[in-house]
Amino acid sequence: MSIAPVVDSTAVKSAPRTSNASSTTNKVLGYPLNAWYVAAWDYEVTRKPMSRRIADRPLALYRAEDGRAVALADACWHRLAPLSLGKTLAGDQIQCPYHGIIYNSAGRCVSMPAQETINPSATVPSFPVVERYRYVWVWLGDATKADPELIPDMRQMTDPAWAGDGLTIPVNCNFQLVLDNLMDLTHEEFVHGSSIGQEELSESDFVVTHEGNTVTVTRWMLDIDAPPFWRKNIQDKFPGYEGKVDRWQIIHFESPSTICIDVGVAKAGTGAPGGDRSQGVNGYVMNTISPETAKTCHYFWAFMRNYRLESQLITTQLRDRVSRVFKEDEDMLEAQQAAIDANPDYEFYNLNIDAGGMWVRRLIERQLAAEGRLVPFA
Amino acid sequence: MAATNIEVWQQATVVETAAVTEQIQRIVLRPDLPRRADPGSHIDVKLLNGAASLQDEVLKRSYSVVESADDGARLTISVFRAPSSRGGSLAMHALRVGDTLQITQPLQNFPLRIGAPRYLLLAGGIGITAIAAMARVLRELHADYTLVYAGRSRADMAYLNELQELHGDRLVAHINDEGTNLEVASVVGALAPDTELYMCGPIRLMDSVRRNWLERRLNPANLRFETFGNSGWYAPQEFTVRIPRLGIEATVGPDRSMLEALEDAGADMMFDCRKGECGLCEVRVLRLDGAIDHRDVFYSERQQKAAEKICCCVSRVASVGGEAGAAQGSGQGLPSIVIEVP
Incomplete structure (x- = not known):
């Protein structure tokens, strides 16, 4: 057990700088429970119940007749048969497939077929659910704290000024490793050399700021050649453009596991760093990572753009190309998790380029400490 | 809920006691393994009860958590002393600061749903x-x-x-x-x-x-x-229970349950919740001299009126006219019940 200072999560902004309790870095982290996690895309949750494990809680997800999404523990109160194998009934009800016990969306038993009364203890946990930004969000911690205002800002997902689509990647690694990956994009040069990588990424300076439960990493690369991915994008808006570009990556992290990256290129010297992006193309890489177990996670992502909104062709092309890029990350992250597991006696060494990821880790560790759950994995 | 209700027995120390009414004692416990208690949760308590009989016996009782402070490091319960209750309340009232006892972590069978209109x-x-x-x-x-x-x-x-x-x-x-x-x-x-x-x-x-x-x-x-099965339509009275097939006869004192008395008499009884919810302890009624005081929530009103079966963990037999609050001790023979068990 590590002894960590308990920091009131609401007071993080003004909290005195706390030094790490230990000299080593937790290679992987536990997951705060008082947080909204994406359980599924909106289209995945239907009248036919589905099963998904979030933060080590198996959930049965389904929609009530009125369309409302419901998340119940995926284990019947009686003999723990998975409710996700059952069927939905009228209103908001779901029936256990084994002995027919029926629950409502609050997880309360409304029918026990084999007896005339309903056992007053017969309930399964029901978790707060909010549908927003094309996702179904679930809160697994203290329900009295489940304020929908705490859902991370992913407004580009549903804003009509943006278009795009995404997918889910099941990754066999701790969710923190995905966050590390997204907070430090110097890896693009080496992992994604054929698409978005270029040596300027490692050469250019970056700025890290943090405030409240957010961390921002900003990197500008001026007057460079556009890498293949961005050459195609800028040509979608400015056909035939072959010149130099100013490229930006502004990484916004919101605790505990959402990262939205403002990315783009503009014709070099047209004022993008000063705020005039009219001569460029702008994307938003929407990432939210839901821990599944200590060593697996659901990586929900989408690529949104604010140009050529009418083109379903571009939407599909971007989704496919980003998907190929992320497959390279997936392979690396799974290899990294395997190496972490295979070398339990080796520590991490943290570099200057890890500053963004280290702030992310500190915010998550503070949140875990506030929940009394900051325990390094064995 | 079952998964979160696996009992983790641990020691707790009494850190405060105070009478809040003539019959209700407030007891603050410091558990060795604190866990936050959500509203509606209770703890189970094990007590050695030397007062109830000549032999010491272990009593298990459930008490709601009135207040949980410091993330469960201070659990407040309140115990009503009923001379005719199941006997645990006297031992609980005897607890003093510094005493220790065995308790579970907070258990939840009565959760409050957040978000109702x-x-x-x-x-x-x-x-x-x-x-x-x-x-x-x-x-x-x-x-x-x-x-x-x-x-x-x-x-x-x-x-x-x-x-x-x-x-x-x-x-x-x-x-x-x-x-x-x-x-x-x-x-x-x-x-x-x-x-x-x-x-x-x-x-x-x-x-x-x-x-x-x-x-x-x-x-x-x-x-x-939530019910712990300790409240009835009649005050608890002494009665007799007999199982002809097994040749067992027992007297059930006012501070004992029929199930406990039958176990003591050597009957191999099936049960689970012991608070009148699950229905596993049901026995068939063969003959009755008195009125059944159904204290369970397992049977419907129709089933209770039919009086063919009872949950022996909580339900009792009372002499007719012995309703709670009415004068007791008519001087006649004890009420009795003859049952068959599985």
Whole structure:
């Protein structure tokens, strides 16, 4: 057990700088429970119940007749048969497939077929659910704290000024490793050399700021050649453009596991760093990572753009190309998790380029400490 | 819920005791393995009861957590001393600061759902112990709630002043000796249909609410209650129980359950919850001299009236006319029951 200072999560902004309790870095982290996690895309949750494990809680997800999404523990109160194998009934009800016990969306038993009364203890946990930004969000911690205002800002997902689509990647690694990956994009040069990588990424300076439960990493690369991915994008808006570009990556992290990256290129010297992006193309890489177990996670992502909104062709092309890029990350992250597991006696060494990821880790560790759950994995 | 209710027995130290009424003792415990107690949770307690019989026996009792502070490092329970109760209350009242006892972590069979449009919390007597923490949370969440608290007299009602101070107009007290008796029909009759009602109290009160709830055709899933099976329509009396097939006969004292008496007499009994919920301890009634005091929530009213089976973990036999509060000891023979067991 590590002894960590308990920091009131609401007071993080003004909290005195706390030094790490230990000299080593937790290679992987536990997951705060008082947080909204994406359980599924909106289209995945239907009248036919589905099963998904979030933060080590198996959930049965389904929609009530009125369309409302419901998340119940995926284990019947009686003999723990998975409710996700059952069927939905009228209103908001779901029936256990084994002995027919029926629950409502609050997880309360409304029918026990084999007896005339309903056992007053017969309930399964029901978790707060909010549908927003094309996702179904679930809160697994203290329900009295489940304020929908705490859902991370992913407004580009549903804003009509943006278009795009995404997918889910099941990754066999701790969710923190995905966050590390997204907070430090110097890896693009080496992992994604054929698409978005270029040596300027490692050469250019970056700025890290943090405030409240957010961390921002900003990197500008001026007057460079556009890498293949961005050459195609800028040509979608400015056909035939072959010149130099100013490229930006502004990484916004919101605790505990959402990262939205403002990315783009503009014709070099047209004022993008000063705020005039009219001569460029702008994307938003929407990432939210839901821990599944200590060593697996659901990586929900989408690529949104604010140009050529009418083109379903571009939407599909971007989704496919980003998907190929992320497959390279997936392979690396799974290899990294395997190496972490295979070398339990080796520590991490943290570099200057890890500053963004280290702030992310500190915010998550503070949140875990506030929940009394900051325990390094064995 | 089962997964979160695996009992983790641990030692707890008594850190405070105080009489809150003549018969109710407030006891603050410091568990060795603190865990936050959500509203509606209870702990089970193991006690050595030397007073109830010549032989020491281990008693297991359930008490609602009235308040959980410091993330469960301070658990407050309140114990009503009933001379005719199951015997645990006397031992609990004897606890002093520094004493230790075995308890479970907070167990949850009565969870408060967050997010209902409106709530009615209904407590009768010592039932306030299960309800007080719910009221506090709903107040903090600015929920639409009313706390109805009924008791015999102001002096008998634990925490009444504190609750009035905290909840103001949201607390409605009904006090028999002040002539403001609780009228269940009018309380249930006035409810908006989407109200969730959480109640804990004597069985007469809860039966009455259940009946009114059914009559008004309110959603049964919105009527929440907790019972530890220790409240009946009759005061607990001594009675005899016989199982002819096994040649077993036992006398059930007022502070024992029929199940305990049969176990003591050597019957191999099946049971689980021991609080009148699950129905596993059901036995068939062959003959009856007296009235059955059904204290379970397993049987429907129809089944209870039929009196063919009873839950022996909580239900009892009473002499007819021996209703709770009525004079006891008519001088006739003990009420009795003849049963068959699986």
